[in-house]
Amino acid sequence: MRRLALIGGRGYTGSELLKLLVDHPGIELALASSGSQAGSPIREQVPNWPDPDRTYTALAVDEVARVDAEIWVLALPNGKSAPWVEAIEKAHPDALILDLGADWRFDEAWVYGLSEWNRDALVGARRIANPGCYATGAQFGLLPIRDWLVRPPVIFGVSGFSGAGRTPSPRNDPDRLRDNLIPYSLSGHVHEREVSTRLGRPVRFHPHVAPFFRGISLTMAIDLADPTSGAELLAHFEACYAGEALVRVSEAIPEIRDVAGTPSLAVGGFTVDERNPHRASLVVVLDNLLKGAASQALQNINLAFGLDERSGLEFIDS
Numbered sequence: 538m539r540r541l542a543l544i545g546g547r548g549y550t551g552s553e554l555l556k557l558l559v560d561h562p563g564i565e566l567a568l569a570s571s572g573s574q575a576g577s578p579i580r581e582q583v584p585n586w587p588d589p590d591r592t593y594t595a596l597a598v599d600e601v602a603r604v605d606a607e608i609w610v611l612a613l614p615n616g617k618s619a620p621w622v623e624a625i626e627k628a629h630p631d632a633l634i635l636d637l638g639a640d641w642r643f644d645e646a647w648v649y650g651l652s653e654w655n656r657d658a659l660v661g662a663r664r665i666a667n668p669g670c671y672a673t674g675a676q677f678g679l680l681p682i683r684d685w686l687v688r689p690p691v692i693f694g695v696s697g698f699s700g701a702g703r704t705p706s707p708r709n710d711p712d713r714l715r716d717n718l719i720p721y722s723l724s725g726h727v728h729e730r731e732v733s734t735r736l737g738r739p740v741r742f743h744p745h746v747a748p749f750f751r752g753i754s755l756t757m758a759i760d761l762a763d764p765t766s767g768a769e770l771l772a773h774f775e776a777c778y779a780g781e782a783l784v785r786v787s788e789a790i791p792e793i794r795d796v797a798g799t800p801s802l803a804v805g806g807f808t809v810d811e812r813n814p815h816r817a818s819l820v821v822v823l824d825n826l827l828k829g830a831a832s833q834a835l836q837n838i839n840l841a842f843g844l845d846e847r848s849g850l851e852f853i854d855s
């Protein structure tokens with residue numbers, strides 16, 4: 538068994554990863570850190586955790602040498618991971634470090650963990666920058682047609698409030714969210730830069746947060762060089778994702794409830810304007826906490842160690 542240490546273990550993404558590890562045949566938990574929940578049972582946050590006595594551990598950055606683990610997952614707020622990476626690199630030079638946050642996504646020394654699109658680089662990787670949740674969905678919708686774009690696609694994204702994490706903020710404030718939809722960061726969101734960088738084409742991104750807990754829907758407005766049809770786009774996406782167990786392509790418009798709680802992503806609703814066949818729309822949905830974070834992280838860890846990419850994911854609906 539390979540041993541995994543999780544730093545930031547009681548946050549939303551860390552909790553989802555713990556849920557998945559319960560059924561992983563090749564990875565066991567070395568430690569789940571939490572300052573605020575130190576000493577309290579993991580089962581309080583993760584109801585399927587098998588050992589009722591296993592607790593969260595307070596771990597300071599200068600204590601990483603005492604933890605026996607070859608996989609380190611950082612589930613920390615953005616901007617907090619650098620001292621952890623430095624300490625882990627020093628104490629465990631051969632370890633795999635995967636960061637769920639945005640801190641290393643633009644660093645070429647790290648492998649970008651968009652699993653299905655970057656498998657070759659992920660095999661054997663020891664530094665993995667997991668993609669952003671919206672950015673994952675946007676890239677699955679745009680990479681197949683990257684070379685056909687003539688103008689920046691406009692991406693309208695709606696996320697459940699778990700996307701904003703457990704740490705209190707205006708985007709997870711229940712009073713503000715009630716019967717509401719909150720637009721934010723209408724230009725310059727980090728995922729706008731992330732998608733533009735990976736695509737090699739500029740995009741525009743308008744995120745929103747809604748009162749449901751989990752899931753993301755992205756509606757994309759796209760201008761294409763050549764005229765097309767909904768049927769042609771459907772056939773192109775079906776061919777692109779043929780054989781991908783965790784990507785569903787449909788003629789119908791996919792909805793969040795189709796994928797919430799699963800490691801799958803769905804793309805569909807390919808629609809072309811009857812008056813202007815260069816103008817297309819499509820929709821991508823995913824679970825921000827799973828394909829947008831924890832289950833994609835597990836795909837990446839599995840790939841890095843040459844394990845079955847879906848180990849640990851067979852037991853949740855896909």
Ligand SMILES: NC(=O)C1=CN([C@@H]2O[C@H](COP(=O)(O)OP(=O)(O)OC[C@H]3O[C@@H](n4cnc5c(N)ncnc54)[C@H](OP(=O)(O)O)[C@@H]3O)[C@@H](O)[C@H]2O)C=CC1
Pocket residue numbers: 544545546547548549550551570571572573574611612613614615617637638639668669670699700701702703704825826829830
């Ligand atoms: N939520 C989502 O949908 C997604 C989130 N991400 C990214 O994943 C990361 C984690 O997000 P999320 O789980 O939502 O966050 P949460 O706010 O839910 O949890 C954050 C965790 O980090 C711990 N923490 C905070 N500051 C420190 C610190 N300085 N040192 C050590 N631990 C610390 C908290 O500890 P304590 O237990 O002590 O409070 C908590 O366990 C973020 O970078 C986020 O951007 C990526 C994709 C999707």
Ligand SMILES: CC(=O)N[C@@H](CCC(=O)OP(=O)(O)O)C(=O)O
Pocket residue numbers: 615637638639668669670671696697698699700701702708727728744745746
């Ligand atoms: C609703 C909400 O607030 N969502 C988060 C995205 C979560 C995510 O993927 O975050 P990182 O790129 O920071 O890892 C946001 O817009 O910042």
